[in-house]
Amino acid sequence: MRYRQLGRSGIDVSVLGLGTLTWGHQNSEHDAHQQIDLALAEGINLIDTAEMYPTPTSAETWRTTERYIGNWLAASGRRAEVVLASKVSGPSGGLQTQQHIRGGLSRHDRRNIVEALDGSLERLRTDYLDVYQLHWPDRKTTTFGQREYVYQGDAESIAIEETLSVLAEQVRAGKVRHIGVSNETPWGVAEFLKQSERLGLPRIVSVQNPYSLLNRLFEGGLSEFSDREGVSLLAYSPLAFGALTGKYLNGARPEGSRLSSVYRAFNRYDSPSAQEAIAAYVDIARQHGLTPAQLALAFVIDKPFVASALTGQTSLAQLRENLGALDVSLSDEIKAQVQAIHQRIPNPAP
Numbered sequence: 001m002r003y004r005q006l007g008r009s010g011i012d013v014s015v016l017g018l019g020t021l022t023w024g025h026q027n028s029e030h031d032a033h034q035q036i037d038l039a040l041a042e043g044i045n046l047i048d049t050a051e052m053y054p055t056p057t058s059a060e061t062w063r064t065t066e067r068y069i070g071n072w073l074a075a076s077g078r079r080a081e082v083v084l085a086s087k088v089s090g091p092s093g094g095l096q097t098q099q100h101i102r103g104g105l106s107r108h109d110r111r112n113i114v115e116a117l118d119g120s121l122e123r124l125r126t127d128y129l130d131v132y133q134l135h136w137p138d139r140k141t142t143t144f145g146q147r148e149y150v151y152q153g154d155a156e157s158i159a160i161e162e163t164l165s166v167l168a169e170q171v172r173a174g175k176v177r178h179i180g181v182s183n184e185t186p187w188g189v190a191e192f193l194k195q196s197e198r199l200g201l202p203r204i205v206s207v208q209n210p211y212s213l214l215n216r217l218f219e220g221g222l223s224e225f226s227d228r229e230g231v232s233l234l235a236y237s238p239l240a241f242g243a244l245t246g247k248y249l250n251g252a253r254p255e256g257s258r259l260s261s262v263y264r265a266f267n268r269y270d271s272p273s274a275q276e277a278i279a280a281y282v283d284i285a286r287q288h289g290l291t292p293a294q295l296a297l298a299f300v301i302d303k304p305f306v307a308s309a310l311t312g313q314t315s316l317a318q319l320r321e322n323l324g325a326l327d328v329s330l331s332d333e334i335k336a337q338v339q340a341i342h343q344r345i346p347n348p349a350p
Contacts, residue, residue, distance in 0.1 A: 001043025007205030
C-alpha cells in the first residue's frame with residue numbers, strides 16, 4: 001500500500017480508501033465487516049461514510065452504514081488503526097427524498113451540525129472523527145453533475161464563516177480532528193480558506209469531489225488549491241459507479257449491479273459520448289493486459305493532487321481487483337492513449 005498526507009493534517013491515508021455508500025442497500029452488515037477486514041489487511045486505513053448512507057437515502061435505511069461501521073469498531077477494538085471520515089448532509093433543496101433528514105431542513109448551522117455530528121459519533125461508537133466533511137454546499141451552486149452556474153437568489157444560505165465557527169467548536173471539543181468539504185467549487189474552497197485565515201479558524205484539509213476518466217473537471221481549477229494551499233482531493237466515483245469496468249456497455253445491466261438495483265434510473269453514464277469514451281478506455285486496458293477497473297483506478301491515484309481514491313465495491317472479489325491497481329505503473333504510451341481520448345471526448349459525465 002502507498003500512503004499520502006491528507007492536506008496539511010499530518011495524517012497519512014492510503015491511496016485507496018474504502019467507500020461505504022452501498023452498505024445497507026446492496027451489502028449486509030456481514031458483507032461490510034468482511035470488506036473492512038480485507039481492506040485493513042491490505043493496508044487500507046481510510047474509511048469514508050456519511051450520515052445519509054446508504055444511498056439512495058431513505059427513511060428506512062439512512063444511518064445504517066454508520067451503524068455497521070460502529071459495530072465493527074466496537075467488536076474489533078481497532079479504532080486507532082482507522083482514519084474515519086463522515087459527513088453532515090446539506091440542505092435538501094425541497095427534495096422529498098430527503099425529508100427524513102431533520103425534517104428536510106438540514107443546513108450547515110449550529111443546530112444541524114452538532115445534532116448530525118453527535119448522531120454520527122453515537123452510531124460509529126467512537127469519541128471522535130478524523131475528518132468531518134460538509135456533504136455538499138449550503139448555497140445553490142454547481143453540484144452533482146450540473147455544468148453551468150445559475151445566477152439566482154441565495155438569501156437563505158448559511159454563511160461560510162458561521163459554518164466554520166461551528167466546526168471549530170467541534171474541533172476544540174475533541175469531537176473532530178480535521179474538517180473538509182465535498183462537492184465543492186473553486187469559489188467555495190477559496191472562501192473557506194479565506195475565512196479560516198481571517199478568523200483564525202481551522203483550515204479545510206480536503207475536498208471530496210468526483211474524479212475519474214469520465215470527469216476530470218477537478219483539474220481545471222481545484223487542483224491548483226491542492227498544489228498551492230494543501231487541500232487534497234478525496235476522489236469519489238473513480239470507477240463512475242462501475243461504468244468504467246465496461247459492464248454496462250451496450251445497455252447491459254448485470255444482475256445485482258448498482259445500476260440494475262438501487263440506481264435503475266441513474267443515467268449520468270448512459271449518454272452516447274460517455275459510452276463511447278468508456279468503450280475506448282476499456283479497449284486501452286485490454287491492449288495492455290489490465291482490467292478496465294485497474295486502469296481507471298491507476299489513472300486516478302497517479303495524480304499528485306489525489307490523497308485517496310474512494311472505491312465502493314459490493315464484493316470481496318471487486319475489492320481484490322481494485323487493490324490490483326496498486327501494482328499498475330502507467331507507461332507513457334498508456335498515458336498518451338488516455339489523453340488522446342480525453343481530448344476527443346472531454347468530461348462526458350460530470
